[in-house]
Amino acid sequence: MPEKKSAKRVDRRAKMASRSGQTTKKAIASKRTHALDGAGDALEPDASALARIRPEVRDLIPDLVALRRDFHRHPERGFEEVRTSAKIAEELARQGGWKIRTGVAKTGVIADLETKDARGPTVLLRADMDALRTQEDNPGLAYASTNPGVMHACGHDGHMAILLGVARVLARHRGAMRGGVRLVFQPAEEGPGGAEPMIAAGALENPRPDAAFGLHLWSRLPIGSAGVRPGPMMASSDELFFRVCGKGCHGASPHEGIDAIHAAAHLVVALQGIVSRNVNPLQSAVLTIGRIQGGSVVNAIAEEVVLEGTQRAFLPEVRALLQQRVHETAAGIDAAWGTRTEVEYVSRYPALVNDPRMTGLACEEVSALLGADRIREYQVMGAEDMAFFLAQVPGCFFFLGAGNPAKGAAWPQHSPHFNIDEDALPLGVELLVRLAERFVLPPGDVAKRLRDPNAAAGRRRAREGGAA
Numbered sequence: 001m002p003e004k005k006s007a008k009r010v011d012r013r014a015k016m017a018s019r020s021g022q023t024t025k026k027a028i029a030s031k032r033t034h035a036l037d038g039a040g041d042a043l044e045p046d047a048s049a050l051a052r053i054r055p056e057v058r059d060l061i062p063d064l065v066a067l068r069r070d071f072h073r074h075p076e077r078g079f080e081e082v083r084t085s086a087k088i089a090e091e092l093a094r095q096g097g098w099k100i101r102t103g104v105a106k107t108g109v110i111a112d113l114e115t116k117d118a119r120g121p122t123v124l125l126r127a128d129m130d131a132l133r134t135q136e137d138n139p140g141l142a143y144a145s146t147n148p149g150v151m152h153a154c155g156h157d158g159h160m161a162i163l164l165g166v167a168r169v170l171a172r173h174r175g176a177m178r179g180g181v182r183l184v185f186q187p188a189e190e191g192p193g194g195a196e197p198m199i200a201a202g203a204l205e206n207p208r209p210d211a212a213f214g215l216h217l218w219s220r221l222p223i224g225s226a227g228v229r230p231g232p233m234m235a236s237s238d239e240l241f242f243r244v245c246g247k248g249c250h251g252a253s254p255h256e257g258i259d260a261i262h263a264a265a266h267l268v269v270a271l272q273g274i275v276s277r278n279v280n281p282l283q284s285a286v287l288t289i290g291r292i293q294g295g296s297v298v299n300a301i302a303e304e305v306v307l308e309g310t311q312r313a314f315l316p317e318v319r320a321l322l323q324q325r326v327h328e329t330a331a332g333i334d335a336a337w338g339t340r341t342e343v344e345y346v347s348r349y350p351a352l353v354n355d356p357r358m359t360g361l362a363c364e365e366v367s368a369l370l371g372a373d374r375i376r377e378y379q380v381m382g383a384e385d386m387a388f389f390l391a392q393v394p395g396c397f398f399f400l401g402a403g404n405p406a407k408g409a410a411w412p413q414h415s416p417h418f419n420i421d422e423d424a425l426p427l428g429v430e431l432l433v434r435l436a437e438r439f440v441l442p443p444g445d446v447a448k449r450l451r452d453p454n455a456a457a458g459r460r461r462a463r464e465g466g467a468a
């Protein structure tokens with residue numbers, strides 16, 4: 001009976017999660033790291049966790065690196081990921097065990113694992129596929145972008161390689177699993193957004209996933225560390241477009257016109273007052289005007305000025321307050337200076353909100369693999385359209401450290417010099433496999449691993465004579 005089955009699934013999920021839910025706060029070290037200051041605290045690059053990954057993931061390392069470099073060499077922009085999605089589908093088909101759907105929301109790929117028993121929870125794992133409109137500047141890099149003006153400068157090449165590695169491991173063991181794993185390779189994360197159209201195309205149906213996980217490789221966090229928090233972790237993102245209309249005239253007779261530049265200047269300053277005077281200082285918001293254009297000649301009053309900007313917030317009420325005050329402020333400027341200002345407000349991504357219980361699971365696995373002292377509470381004003389999945393399915397998105405100056409991975413995301421420490425690839429595979437196992441392996445197997453997370457790998461290493 002469907003009702004009974006779904007109740008059971010929810011129960012199981014709650015049970016698994018409750019073991020760890022309350023430990024979320026404890027599991028996250030109390031020190032806060034601010035993403036954008038770059039330095040964070042004194043965490044050093046440390047890839048010793050590689051010794052704790054299972055041998056079959058270690059065996060995958062050459063393939064993971066080759067896949068990531070292939071994607072890096074051939075970056076494609078949002079909704080143009082044609083070669084990329086073909087490569088993903090081909091790789092999954094070669095592995096076997098996956099029911100593959102291509103062309104979802106243009107270039108997206110969905111793959112469902114055929115386990116031995118479909119009754120049971122379904123876990124969704126997500127990677128994004130798109131590259132940026134950036135000219136790579138990494139001289140001498142053997143696998144540099146061959147697509148002029150386009151670059152994987154955000155690590156999505158690594159996300160795809162990781163999820164394909166996860167696919168390989170899960171497909172091998174699907175005979176021991178029940179329930180389902182759904183892999184979602186989504187286009188256009190950098191814009192205009194591929195998650196929402198993939199959901200519209202059925203990414204969260206038949207069956208509806210019980211949990212969702214994803215990660216972002218992050219160069220601001222050193223290799224062998226991670227950042228996450230329950231609740232809002234990344235900001236909502238909305239775009240603002242203003243057209244300030246005045247009346248042009250001679251620059252020596254401003255009283256005969258309406259100066260759009262003067263009014264626009266007031267507008268820019270007044271907008272910052274919303275953040276500093278209207279938003280609760282204990283809640284965060286950013287309002288940035290990133291483009292301004294107006295006027296044509298040195299001695300004329302400008303008739304029109306165009307301004308464009310972005311606003312960020314973690315809480316829906318702050319997001320709504322910003323929107324309301326932006327309109328009121330523009331109207332106030334018009335009243336003061338006689339301009340007529342058109343405001344266009346384009347909603348992009350909601351805030352990314354991590355489910356506390358799922359974040360507890362992620363923290364448990366990250367702590368077991370990387371060490372409890374290698375995980376930080378983390379929050380950034382950047383936006384992510386994984387937020388759309390997490391708005392509908394309880395889940396957790398976390399940052400996995402990929403920074404390592406010794407390997408040239410010292411530049412921030414979106415830099416033309418961006419690169420990652422590829423040791424993060426097998427760590428990402430191991431983490432996502434472990435999270436999936438929490439849902440699709442018999443609870444006894446998971447409990448055994450949790451009691452002694454290193455035992456199985458250690459025993460095997462000892463047999464193989466390898467060093468820990």
Ligand SMILES: [Zn+2]
Binds near residue numbers: 153154413
């Ligand atoms: Zn990005």
Ligand SMILES: [Zn+2]
Binds near residue numbers: 154155156189216
């Ligand atoms: Zn990204």
